[in-house]
Amino acid sequence: MTEPQAEFFQLTAKYPAFVGGFGTGKTETLANCAIRDALTSSSALIALYEPTYDLVRLILAPRMEEKLSDLGIRYKYNKQENIIYTSAPNCGDFVLRTLENPARIIGYESYRAHVDEIDTLKKKQALLAWQKIIARNRQQPAGVIDPFNRVSVYSTPEGYQFVYDTWGRNPKPGYVMVQAATYTNPFLPDDYVQTLMESYPPALIEAYIEGQFTNLASGSVYPDFSRKLNHTDAVEAEGEPLLVGMDFNRLHMSAVIYVMRDGLPVAVNEITDGRDTPSMAQLLVERYKNKGHAIQVFPDASGQNSSSKNASESDLSILKGAGLSVRVNSTNPAIVDRVNAVNALILNGQGERRLKVNTHRCPHLTDGLEQQAYDKNGMPDKSSGIDHVIDAAGYPLAMLFPIVKRTATSQSLRV
Incomplete structure (x- = not known):
């Protein structure tokens, strides 16, 4: 043998x-x-x-x-x-x-x-x-x-x-x-x-040939993510400030909770399949804010529209009304820019893995980063249901660690 x-x-x-x-x-x-x-x-x-x-x-x-x-x-x-x-x-x-x-x-x-x-x-x-x-x-x-x-x-x-x-x-x-x-x-x-x-x-x-599990679909969106190499056992410390990426989808609300260590993001927990924005806000308050954590939420920019529960109140106003700090631009970043920002943190050209994920506490995020593929139109596939938590994870990363582009004409930097 x-x-x-x-x-x-x-x-x-x-x-x-x-x-x-x-x-x-x-x-x-x-x-x-x-x-x-x-x-x-x-x-x-x-x-x-x-x-x-x-x-x-x-x-x-x-x-x-x-x-x-x-x-x-x-x-x-x-x-x-x-x-x-x-x-x-x-x-x-x-x-x-x-x-x-x-x-x-x-x-x-x-x-x-x-x-x-x-x-x-x-x-x-x-x-x-x-x-x-x-x-x-x-x-x-x-x-x-x-x-x-x-x-x-x-x-x-x-x-x-x-x-x-x-x-x-x-x-x-x-x-x-x-x-x-x-x-x-x-x-x-x-x-x-x-x-x-x-x-x-x-x-x-x-x-x-290697006998390893890998994405055999039409191309992995996050090809360099490794549940071993990007893993950390880190958890939030008592009273440590938290950054929360949030995606709005009624009955499929998602959030990823980060801490910053040495200026770099560490995903320490996740929330998936939340009912609606009020329940997510309540959960963040009870689980973290009431225990001394300052919270900044980086949500889907579409939350400036009316919420799925109350047409007279936006998702962002619900979060603010719960005492949560909200950081959001007028529009979401381009999908390619968000994906590139995440990939640059997963593994950059110097071989540095700057994004760490507690894969035990963030199992859905880990699965999504491993498995999400591009669809036939060249966009991240949304048919599998793993996209919500990945979108949530990407909003704060795209804002705080954007890919800087240089224009060919003016050579000026723009985000």
């Missing part, structure tokens, strides 16, 4: 995931782990899953037959039932199923399960399939002392999909991941990696 394969093979977690680029041996690892699990009891049933029937027929079944033959384990593959029956002592059987229709994952109980390329499914379908699989994974094979049911996943990282949400973003106890790069497999042709490097753009190289 390669080093990542061996590391995964020895995991004792209940829900392990082997996430790797092309050629890292995901199917080989699946077959090895599946046979290991079957060699516990002749009554054990090991469930194997592929996204489609073609993958079962063309890849999974032939690989399992090859491995069983190499090990001298007698078997019979019933193609109609899609079950591999073995006749070796203390070796169970294998049921092969697809993920295309999760509702059909019924009628059997498995001792262990192995799921291949689940990230090729849409998130909702993948989640439903996962729930069905773990529900079926409850068999107690005869003769096994302290049986331990386990479901393993093997997948290429297909952007920020189900595998990222489950194992990469904030994994629950028992969810453990091993990531493998293509070049960890010494059995590949010598020019295999170089050929991929020459054929793929950077985002695909990150996913399909």
Whole structure:
């Protein structure tokens, strides 16, 4: 085995995931782990899953037959039932199923399960399939002392999909991941990696060679943001002045709370899915102002219009009426200027990461900075719902750290 394969093979977690680029041996690892699990009891049933029937027929079944033959384990593959029956002592059987229709994952109980390329499914379908699989994974094979049911996943990282949400973003106890790069497999042709490097753009190289999660949409809006490199554990100190970026959207009000450390912004908290402007103002007062924090709000300039709750009162006047200081220009900065200002703070030309984010306290902002892509019109995509908190985060940064432009005619500086 390669080093990542061996590391995964020895995991004792209940829900392990082997996430790797092309050629890292995901199917080989699946077959090895599946046979290991079957060699516990002749009554054990090991469930194997592929996204489609073609993958079962063309890849999974032939690989399992090859491995069983190499090990001298007698078997019979019933193609109609899609079950591999073995006749070796203390070796169970294998049921092969697809993920295309999760509702059909019924009628059997498995001792262990192995799921291949689940990230090729849409998130909702993948989640439903996962729930069905773990529900079926409850068999107690005869003769096994302290049986331990386990479901393993093997997948290429297909952007920020189900595998990222489950194992990469904030994994629950028992969810453990091993990531493998293509070049960890010494059995590949010598020019295999170089050929991929020459054929793929950077985002695909990150996913399909490095085995890392990356934005595979039409271009990331914030490509240099890193939840590791831009992370901080900092929180607001007692009585420390706060800067609050705010975006107005009824039932989806968003705010990002900053402190300034050494003249640079640190995002220490967020508020998402607020009901309306009065409730947001009340929340800021109760959570921060009444505890001694001076607050400056940098809101969406459209808040100078009437609020969504009271046509006779603007969002800005509601904030001011709550005793909050408001800093806002007559119009919002151009979207490209706001994006550029944020990106320059995330990582500048000198390699400095001047924007820090407490990713534990700002999970939605972190997801948004990682995942927001450009739409077909070249604008930041707003269809996913992650844009509100990013807009809120950008208003104070664009005002306090604007990108300075030099005109070609006068060479005078303008913001």
